[in-house]
Amino acid sequence: MQQDNKKDVFAKDNGGFTLCIVGVGLISGSFALSLKDKGFAKHVIGVSKTKASEEKALDLGIIDEALPLEEAIAKSDLIYIAIPVDATVPVSINILNLIDEHHIVADAGGTKHALCKAIEMHPKRARYVATHPMWGTEFSGPEAAVHNGFSGRSCVICEKEKSDTDAVAVVENIYTTLGMNLVYMQAEAHDIHAAYISHISHITSFSLANTVLEKEKEEDAIFQLAGGGFESTVRLAKSSPATWVPIFKQNRENLLDVLNEHITQLRKFKACLEKENYDYLYELIANANKIEKVLNG
The missing domain is CATH 3.40.50.720 (NAD(P)-binding Rossmann-like Domain)
Known part of the structure; x- marks a missing residue:
C-alpha cells in the first residue's frame, strides 16, 4: 500500500x-x-x-x-x-x-x-x-x-x-x-517510574495476601472481617503470575531499588511499635497523608 x-x-x-x-x-x-x-x-x-x-x-x-x-x-x-x-x-x-x-x-x-x-x-x-x-x-x-x-x-x-x-x-x-x-x-525512564508507581503496588499486594494467608488460618474469618480497606489493598493480588513474573524479571533492578526503600519504611513502622514510639508513628502516617496532594495534583 x-x-x-x-x-x-x-x-x-x-x-x-x-x-x-x-x-x-x-x-x-x-x-x-x-x-x-x-x-x-x-x-x-x-x-x-x-x-x-x-x-x-x-x-x-x-x-x-x-x-x-x-x-x-x-x-x-x-x-x-x-x-x-x-x-x-x-x-x-x-x-x-x-x-x-x-x-x-x-x-x-x-x-x-x-x-x-x-x-x-x-x-x-x-x-x-x-x-x-x-x-x-x-x-x-x-x-x-x-x-x-x-x-x-x-x-x-x-x-x-x-x-x-x-x-x-x-x-x-x-x-x-x-x-x-x-x-x-x-523507555528506561518509563521502567523506573513504572516500578515506583505500578510494579511495587503489585508486589505489596501479593506479599500482603501471602502474609494474611500465612497468619490467618481461618478462611471464614478473612471472609467475614475483610473490609473495604483490606479488599482494595489486596485486589491486585488476584492478578495473573503469567503477566507479572515477566514484568518483575525485566524490571528487576528498578524493583530492587524501590523494594529496598519499601522495606526501610516497613522497618520504621515495626520499630515504632516495638519501642512504643507513637509520636514518630504519628509523624510517619501524617507524612504518608501527603500523597493525597500528589495524587490530586
Whole structure:
C-alpha cells in the first residue's frame, strides 16, 4: 500500500481499519471493543496461543475471526500486541519481519526498555509505536474485557522520535479518542517510574495476601472481617503470575531499588511499635497523608 493510502485507511470517516490483536485478553480485548465502539475498527482479527481464548473472544464479539499470525498480519492495518512482556520481544521482532510499509504496530507492555532495545536496529523499527496504557484490572482473559476501560487513564508513549510521524499520529489519535491522557518518556525512564508507581503496588499486594494467608488460618474469618480497606489493598493480588513474573524479571533492578526503600519504611513502622514510639508513628502516617496532594495534583 502506498504512502497516500496509509492516511485513508486510518481515517475514521473511511469506514474503519482492520485491527489484529495479538493476545486475546483483558487489555487487547478492551482495546478492540473500544475501537469498535468508536468506529475505528471495522474488522478485528484475533491471534492467540489457545483455541479456547479465540472461541471465547468470538462468542463475546471481541474479534470477528481468528487466524494464525502471518495470515492475520496480511489482512490487517494495525497490529496491537498485548501478551506477557517476555513473549512481546520475540513476537514483536517476528511481526516486524512480516509487515510492510502500510502497517502500524503497537504494544501495551508494562515494561519498555528491553523491548525498545531489542527492536532499535530493526529496519522496520519506525513502523512500531511502543506504548503502555496505564490501566488494567486484576482479571485476565477475553471474558475480562470491558467497553470504555481506558477512559480517564494515562498512556505512555516511549521513544516517539524513533517511530514514523504518521504511525505516531494514528496511535495518538486512537488513545486520545478513547479518553486517555498521553505522556511521553524514554523507555528506561518509563521502567523506573513504572516500578515506583505500578510494579511495587503489585508486589505489596501479593506479599500482603501471602502474609494474611500465612497468619490467618481461618478462611471464614478473612471472609467475614475483610473490609473495604483490606479488599482494595489486596485486589491486585488476584492478578495473573503469567503477566507479572515477566514484568518483575525485566524490571528487576528498578524493583530492587524501590523494594529496598519499601522495606526501610516497613522497618520504621515495626520499630515504632516495638519501642512504643507513637509520636514518630504519628509523624510517619501524617507524612504518608501527603500523597493525597500528589495524587490530586
